[in-house]
Amino acid sequence: MEGEIEDGMRIYLDHNATTPIRPEVAEAMSAVLRDDYGNPSSVYAEGAAARARVESARAQVASLLGAEPSEIRFTGGATEANNTLLFGRLAPGDHVVTTAVEHPSVSEPLCLLEGRGVRVSRVAPDADGCIGLDAVADAITDQTKLVSIIWANNETGSLQPIEEISELCRVRGVPLHSDATQAVGKTATDLTLVPVDFLSSSAHKLGGPKGVGALVARDNAALPAFLHGGGQERGLRGGTENVAGIVGYGLACELALTDLAAREESCGKLRDRLWVGIQNCVDDVRWNGDRARVLANTLNVEFAGVAGEVLVQTLDIEGVAVSAGAACHSGSIEPSKVLTAMGRTPEEARGSLRFSVGWGVDEAQIDRVIALLAELVPRVRSVEAP
Numbered sequence: 001m002e003g004e005i006e007d008g009m010r011i012y013l014d015h016n017a018t019t020p021i022r023p024e025v026a027e028a029m030s031a032v033l034r035d036d037y038g039n040p041s042s043v044y045a046e047g048a049a050a051r052a053r054v055e056s057a058r059a060q061v062a063s064l065l066g067a068e069p070s071e072i073r074f075t076g077g078a079t080e081a082n083n084t085l086l087f088g089r090l091a092p093g094d095h096v097v098t099t100a101v102e103h104p105s106v107s108e109p110l111c112l113l114e115g116r117g118v119r120v121s122r123v124a125p126d127a128d129g130c131i132g133l134d135a136v137a138d139a140i141t142d143q144t145k146l147v148s149i150i151w152a153n154n155e156t157g158s159l160q161p162i163e164e165i166s167e168l169c170r171v172r173g174v175p176l177h178s179d180a181t182q183a184v185g186k187t188a189t190d191l192t193l194v195p196v197d198f199l200s201s202s203a204h205k206l207g208g209p210k211g212v213g214a215l216v217a218r219d220n221a222a223l224p225a226f227l228h229g230g231g232q233e234r235g236l237r238g239g240t241e242n243v244a245g246i247v248g249y250g251l252a253c254e255l256a257l258t259d260l261a262a263r264e265e266s267c268g269k270l271r272d273r274l275w276v277g278i279q280n281c282v283d284d285v286r287w288n289g290d291r292a293r294v295l296a297n298t299l300n301v302e303f304a305g306v307a308g309e310v311l312v313q314t315l316d317i318e319g320v321a322v323s324a325g326a327a328c329h330s331g332s333i334e335p336s337k338v339l340t341a342m343g344r345t346p347e348e349a350r351g352s353l354r355f356s357v358g359w360g361v362d363e364a365q366i367d368r369v370i371a372l373l374a375e376l377v378p379r380v381r382s383v384e385a386p
């Protein structure tokens, strides 16, 4: 029930990791799984019905993105979209400009490509996680074949100046790709207003299912297929379409478009309530990022002197899901590359937590989290203190 926290009820504040599926989406997908088992490539009625569903979802996704349906190729998520783009566009000897705050689905393929002779310039963010236009302009050379810049950062929510960067790339004649996975459905990503050449998106970040996404290419001829097979997606992506997932993605996009501005406003209010509450109840906290250029749903906070992974576990026991600014790899704690690129020390990054709100979160839940932090942060600090 809204406004009350029932015993055993979880509070999910990790919408940047994944969003709970919207009930209408789950409903629509179940109907497809149950009734529409046809293969979209089949020529008889069952196939035609599945094809019609895929094409209507393509129109829904295109509409949210301000793109033409023919520019959308469905993928198995944003990781595949990013790999398709980077491996499709870059060859040994090419130069690419990117940032030091990309998601691993961009930074890891670029490391691999670097090993094969692609030259990579990584523009560093400022202390608030923002990429400067001048730094991008300075990094572009006559050999630059691509600029790839994340639209909104998954850890801090920092919004990059994609509109200005797209204008810069147009003037310099260099194609621009943006990994807009965190931005799509959370803020406006209308390609009629911000003309990027390639864009990646993923359904599970906006109330849709996992394992489906899209790559927008304004010119399909400029980007060959990555997966070769039966010629699906007009020869642009082999493999039988994930019809139920695509239908769910389409509907999630339609829902996002319907109430985008209202959701941005309500998420912003919840996020700000959380930040004010944290500041009032907990000492030595800092917002990681630029409050004027950030996704409305995201708050990344450094709790000085705290082991973030311990606080995450303690909150989990209390029924709250959030993310830490450090990940455990093979038994050792690795600080966030995004926060360290912003100049945070490994200890500062370790003490940082990401809170990301979305549909289903209400004020009572936020207040409960504030009260828990007021109690738990000093406790975790005292354990940590030498």
Ligand SMILES: Cc1ncc(COP(=O)(O)O)c(C=O)c1O
Binding pocket: 016, 017, 076, 077, 078, 079, 080, 103, 105, 150, 152, 153, 154, 179, 180, 181, 182, 201, 202, 203, 211, 212, 213
């Ligand atoms: C910015 C960004 N890009 C790409 C991805 C990868 O998306 P997917 O899970 O659809 O492969 C994520 C997921 O966390 C992300 O946040």
